[in-house]
Amino acid sequence: MRAIITGGAGFLGRKLAQAILERGALAGPDDASAPVSELVLFDNAPPDDLGGRAETVVGDIGDAAAVRDLVGGEAASIFHLAAIVSAGAEEDFDLGYRVNLDGTRHLLEACRGLAAPPRLIFASSIAVYGGDLPDTIEDDTPPLPQTSYGIQKLVGEQLIHDYTRKGYIDGRALRLPTIMVRPAPNRAASTWASSIIREPLHGRDYDCPVEPQVAMACLSPRRTVDAFIAVHDLPGDRLGLKRTLLLSGLRATAADMADAVARNAGNRRTGAIRWTPDPATMRIVGGWPGEARGARAEALGIGPDGSIDEIVRGFIADDLAEGGSAGGGTGR
Ligand SMILES: NC(=O)c1ccc[n+]([C@@H]2O[C@H](COP(=O)([O-])OP(=O)(O)OC[C@H]3O[C@@H](n4cnc5c(N)ncnc54)[C@H](O)[C@@H]3O)[C@@H](O)[C@H]2O)c1
Numbered sequence: 456m457r458a459i460i461t462g463g464a465g466f467l468g469r470k471l472a473q474a475i476l477e478r479g480a481l482a483g484p485d486d487a488s489a490p491v492s493e494l495v496l497f498d499n500a501p502p503d504d505l506g507g508r509a510e511t512v513v514g515d516i517g518d519a520a521a522v523r524d525l526v527g528g529e530a531a532s533i534f535h536l537a538a539i540v541s542a543g544a545e546e547d548f549d550l551g552y553r554v555n556l557d558g559t560r561h562l563l564e565a566c567r568g569l570a571a572p573p574r575l576i577f578a579s580s581i582a583v584y585g586g587d588l589p590d591t592i593e594d595d596t597p598p599l600p601q602t603s604y605g606i607q608k609l610v611g612e613q614l615i616h617d618y619t620r621k622g623y624i625d626g627r628a629l630r631l632p633t634i635m636v637r638p639a640p641n642r643a644a645s646t647w648a649s650s651i652i653r654e655p656l657h658g659r660d661y662d663c664p665v666e667p668q669v670a671m672a673c674l675s676p677r678r679t680v681d682a683f684i685a686v687h688d689l690p691g692d693r694l695g696l697k698r699t700l701l702l703s704g705l706r707a708t709a710a711d712m713a714d715a716v717a718r719n720a721g722n723r724r725t726g727a728i729r730w731t732p733d734p735a736t737m738r739i740v741g742g743w744p745g746e747a748r749g750a751r752a753e754a755l756g757i758g759p760d761g762s763i764d765e766i767v768r769g770f771i772a773d774d775l776a777e778g779g780s781a782g783g784g785t786g787r
Pocket residue numbers: 461462463464465466467468497498499500514515516517535536537538539540554578579580581631632633634635783784785786787
C-alpha cells in the first residue's frame with residue numbers, strides 16, 4: 456500500500472517516516488496489516504529520502520493542483536502534518552489560512568476523487584483550547600481557540616468529521632500537546648521547553664525565558680509517532696462518530712525539566728540554565744494548561760510518557776549526535 460506524509464521534512468514528519476519504514480506495514484482498508492510498498496514525503500522544503508527508502512515530492516500544500524497530483528488516483532493512507540506553526544500563522548494571517556486551512560481542504564478534496572476512502576490522520580493541536588482554562592485539559596474541555604492557528608486546527612478537525620461522515624475519507628484527528636525535545640529551535644512560544652533540555656545537553660548555556668514553576672503538557676516524539684500509527688491502524692468502529700482524540704501530555708515544570716537534564720546527562724559536560732524570565736513569553740505561556748489528560752485515547756492504549764526523565768532519555772538516545780539521527784524542521 457501507498458502511504459503519504461505531508462510535512463515530511465518536518466520534525467515529526469521525518470520521525471514518523473522512519474517509524475513507518477521500520478514497521479514496514481500499516482493497516483489496510485480491511486483493517487488487516489498490509490506491507491507499505493511506497494512511502495511518499497511531501498513538503499515545500501526538500502525532505503530526506505531516508506537512504507532512498509522514501510519518495511520525496513517538493514510542493515506547496517496550498518496549491519490544489521500539486522495536491523491532486525500527490526494523491527493521484529490511488530488509494531493511500533495519508534498523514535497530514537504540513538502546517539505553518541503557531542507563531543508563524545499568527546504573524547502572517549494569509550499564509551496561515553492558505554497552508555493550514557486551504558491546504559487541508561485541498562487534500563480532502565483530492566481524496567474525494569478516490570475509488571476507496573483513504574485513512575487520513577490529521578495533526579491537530581491543544582492550541583484549539585483557549586480562554587480561561589483549567590490547569591488540566593480533558594476530553595470534555597470545550598475548545599475556544601485564541602489564535603488563528605488554533606482556529607485553523609479546529610476547523611480542520613471539523614472538516615475531517617464531515618468528509619468522514621460523507622464517506623469521502625476515513626479520518627482521524629489527534630490533538631497534540633507540546634512535543635519535545637525538538638532537535639532545533641523554532642519560533643513557537645513553547646520552544647523553551649525543548650531548548651531547556653537540548654541546549655545544556657549539547658554543552659551550551661541556556662537563558663530560560665520562563666520562571667521555574669511554569670508547567671507544560673509534554674509528550675515525546677516517540678510516543679507521538681506511536682500514536683499516529685496506532686490511531687491509523689484502529690478500526691473505524693472503535694472511534695465511531697468522535698474522530699478527534701486528545702493525546703495526554705504529562706505535567707512538567709521548567710524546574711522539573713532542568714532537574715531531569717541533571718539526572719540523565721551522565722558524563723556529558725552540560726551547559727548552565729540561567730533563569731531570565733521574559734515578560735512577553737510569560738504572558739503567553741502563563742495561561743496555558745500544565746497537563747493534558749486524554750482518557751479516551753488512553754482507553755484505546757495511547758498513553759503519555761512515564762516521566763520527564765523518559766522524554767529526556769529518548770532525546771539523548773535518538774537525537775544527540777552520538778546516539779542517533781536528528782530530525783530537522785521548524786512548531787507547537
Ligand atoms: N511539534 C509540536 O509540538 C506540535 C504540537 C501540536 C501540533 N503539532 C502539529 O503537528 C504537525 C507537525 O509538527 P512539527 O513539529 O513537525 O512541525 P514542523 O514545522 O517541523 O513541520 C511542518 C512541516 O510543514 C511544512 N510546510 C509548511 N508550509 C508548507 C506548504 N505550504 N506546503 C508543504 N509543506 C509545508 C514545513 O516545511 C515543515 O517541514 C503540524 O501540523 C503541527 O501543527 C505539532
